[in-house]
Amino acid sequence: MSRIYNFSAGPSALPEAVLLQAQQEMLDWRGTGMSVMEMSHRGKHFMTIAETLYQDLRELLAIPDHYKIALLQGGATAQFSFIPLNLLNGKNKACYVNTGAWSGKAIKDASRYCQVQVSASSEDSRFTTIPERERWDIDPDAAYFHYTSNETIHGVEFPETPEVGDMPLVADMSSNILSRQFDVSRFGLIYAGAQKNMGPAGVTVVIVRDDLIGHADSSVPPVFDYQQQINNDSMLNTPATYNWYLLGLVLQWLKQQGGIAAIEQRNIDKAEKLYRAVDQSALYRNPVDKSCRSRMNVPFVLADSALDKEFLALAEKNGLGALKGHRSVGGMRASIYNAMPESGVDALIEFMAEFERTH
Amino acid sequence: MSRIYNFSAGPSALPEAVLLQAQQEMLDWRGTGMSVMEMSHRGKHFMTIAETLYQDLRELLAIPDHYKIALLQGGATAQFSFIPLNLLNGKNKACYVNTGAWSGKAIKDASRYCQVQVSASSEDSRFTTIPERERWDIDPDAAYFHYTSNETIHGVEFPETPEVGDMPLVADMSSNILSRQFDVSRFGLIYAGAQKNMGPAGVTVVIVRDDLIGHADSSVPPVFDYQQQINNDSMLNTPATYNWYLLGLVLQWLKQQGGIAAIEQRNIDKAEKLYRAVDQSALYRNPVDKSCRSRMNVPFVLADSALDKEFLALAEKNGLGALKGHRSVGGMRASIYNAMPESGVDALIEFMAEFERTH
Structure with missing residues (x-):
């Protein structure tokens, strides 16, 4: 077996320790004689797994009691x-x-369900900036304010939680949740697909403040009504049990790493190193304004795009996988989520330097 | 490692061969250096997995071309x-x-979205029968006719596909899909959660006839609009890739067993054996009419329910797990899906006989 450094944007690399544990427990979880994926979600074994997962998520993100968690x-x-x-x-x-x-x-x-006011847009900069907060046009009659804390494709990340007054702040944190510290109490609702920093695809975490629960439109199926799922510990339908289990293992791994503060420092170090290498080179370029470069997704283009194909092929040969940029922006993208070790970033930087020397 | 015979109703036992393969491939799928759950769903490796899965499902169920598959x-x-x-x-x-x-x-x-006409009900028999087809009251103005081909809790299974004329026939086959032969072309739509006969929880298979696609209500989110998902190979959102992979392994295992015809014969043999043991005993009893007893879920009660607890504890001691009946009906339930080997049913019958002898 030979593992690569996998820079996939999502689904993405998982901590090797998590995969090893899952492998070891595949046919027999802790002497039960069953795989976790064979267990009833109502049985005592899986209930333990679920409870631990909820507790660890609360602990890692310091989620206050008046926020509830739904796993959808x-x-x-x-x-x-x-x-x-x-x-x-x-x-x-x-x-x-x-x-x-x-x-x-x-x-x-969202436009299918209500009038959407685009309070600000960075489209004019081709999404290489975050619009200045002072210029946002927020309608006080809006039900909530939504932003995407990290843009996986464009490599743009909000450096801090924006201030929107009393309006419920809603964030899609799919690609940077668990990667940095933030104050949950600043939000009305946080949501994130698991498949970047949390586990395999198939679970979506929703963290929502009490007062925003219980107002679902009558057309909403019960399994997507926050209140009904929260009242049923997200088991109104059979949950994706194995995905929950793996999410739980990732949370335990994260605690062993020292929690969010520790992983954030590692993420800062990894990202700074990689951006420095890009900025100091003549061949590579990242177009994003330095104030809002993503720590998770580092897109870069080659000065001569004719070299793209060779770059990718050689990278793969050197055990550096999934570096191709999204088709909508081209070039390269290195996704360096929590599970990417510093050694993977070092190997990429070394490869990039070598490629530049020889091309 | 010591595996039990797991009679869980769902999530339920998987073929050991599937778990062993998943275990072996956990950290490195076919020399890619990645776990399947770490792969981009748009990459060539996962595309191969997805294509094979679609083909195998079509082949096993002989799905005609004018039916499409969505994995939701x-x-x-x-x-x-x-x-x-x-x-x-x-x-x-x-x-x-x-x-x-x-x-x-x-x-x-469904009553939240339209007027539901209950064309027939076996509630009067406490759900131990299937209502006679001659007495069903079907309104020709209805959009479709829905039935549940196997009732997991009550242990009632339709012995054959009901005839409803031109009306689109819709079946919830969650607990008996892939367990017996049937003619897909008799149906408008078939749906099934994976976690009984197909794989781990987290995937729902929808097989739908062309003419029923493309009529979603305007309130339906794109990821649940059959047309939009089918147009996108069910990748409009990131699919639960690892769950798809395991579903694919189960389908391959099923082909190795000889396909649906072969597994159906094994299921008949297993169920007949177990019902015979129940019927011949003085201690155990199954309340369901013999014409519609489920081959998948065999509920039974003990003549003296005070013995239930001891029965379950002793069964567990003997490596026979998850035999407790659903809380709504009590007693016991043995779920004997495709993955339950005949040796598991034999072991249960032997245990039941021994328990009867000693109590």
């Missing part, structure tokens, strides 16, 4: 619809800031 | 809502037959 299916993409359907609560407007491909999708889907 | 999230429970939302197509009525807990839930959720 359908991805963050389903939430693009179910957030307005759960939060509009009779209002007909929501505010969104447009900072790239994912906020664009969120806006498009 | 949210369980069969989400489909209780999304079936009316996708199929009503301007009509305001659907017909359902009520044969137990799961059809009851389907009726309850």
Whole structure:
């Protein structure tokens, strides 16, 4: 067996320790004679797994008691619809800031359910900036304010939680949750697909403040009504049990790493190193404004795009996988989530330097 | 490692060969240096896995070309809502037959979106029969006719596909899909959660006839609009890739067993054996009419329910797990899906006989 450094944007690399534990427990979880994926979700064994997962998530993110957690299916993409359907609560407007491909999708889907006011957009800079807070146009009648804390495709990340007053702040944190410290109490709702920093695809975490629960539109199926799922510990339908288990293992791994503060420092170090290498080279370039470069997704282009193919092929040969940029922006992208060890970033930097020397 | 015989109703036992393969490939799928759960769903490796899965499912169920497959999230429970939302197509009525807990839930959720006509019900027999077809009251103006082909809790199974004329026939096959032969072309839509006969929880298979696609209500989120998902190979949102992979391994295992015809014969043999043991004993009793006893879920009660606890504890001691009946009906339940080997049924029968001798 030979593992590569996997820079995939999502689904993405998981900690090797987590995979090893899952492998070891595959046919027999702790002497039960069953795989976790064979257990009843109502049985005592899986209930232990679920309770530990909820506790660890609360602990890692310091989630206050008046916030509830729902573990849903359908991805963050389903939430693009179910957030307005759960939060509009009779209002007909929501505010969104447009900072790239994912906020664009969120806006498009929300527009099917209400009037979307785009309070600010960085489209003019081709999504290489975050619009200045002072210029955001927020309608006080909006039900909530939505932003995407990290844009996976464009490599743009909010350096801090924006201030929007009393309006419920909603964040799609799919690609940077658990990667940095933030204050949950600043938010009305946080949601994130698991498949970047948390585990395999198939679970979506929704963290929502008490007062925003219980207002779902009558068209919402019970399994996507936050209140009904929260009342049922997210087991109104059979949960994706094995995905929960792996999410739980990732949370335990994260605690062993020292929690969010420790992983954030490692993420800062990894990202700074990689951006420095890009900035100091003549061959590579990252177009994003330095104030809002993502610590998670580092897109870069080669001065001569004719070299792209060779770069990717040689990288793969050197055990550096999934570096191709998203088709909508081209070039390269190195996703360096929590599970990417510093040695992977070092190997990439070394390869990039060597490639530049020889081309 | 010591594996038990796991009679869980769902999530339930998987073929040991599948778990062993998944274990072996956990950290490195076929020399890629990645776990399947770390792969981009758009990459060539996962595309191969997905294509094989679609082909195998088509082959095993002999799905005609004018039927499409969607692999969705949210369980069969989400489909209780999304079936009316996708199929009503301007009509305001659907017909359902009520044969137990799961059809009851389907009726309850559908009632939120249209008028539900309960064409027949076996509630009077405490769900131990299937209502005579001659007495079903089907409204020709209904958009579709829905039934639950196997009731997991009550242990009632339709012995054959009911005839409903031109009306689109919709079946919840969550607990008996892939266990017996049937003619897909008799149906408008078939749906099934994976966690009984197909794989781990987290995937729902929807097989739908061309003419029923493309009529979703405007409130339906794109990820639950059959047309949009089918147009995107069910990748409109990031699919639960590892769950797809395991589903694919189960399908390959099933082909190695000789396909549906072969597994059906084994299922008949297993069920007949177990029902015979129950019927011949003085201690055990199954209340379901012999014409519609489930081959998948065999509920039984003890003549003296005071012995239940001891029965379960001793069974567990003997490596026979998850035999407790659903809380709504009590007693015991042995779920004997495709993955339960005949040796497991033999071991259960032997244990039951021994328990009867000594109590």
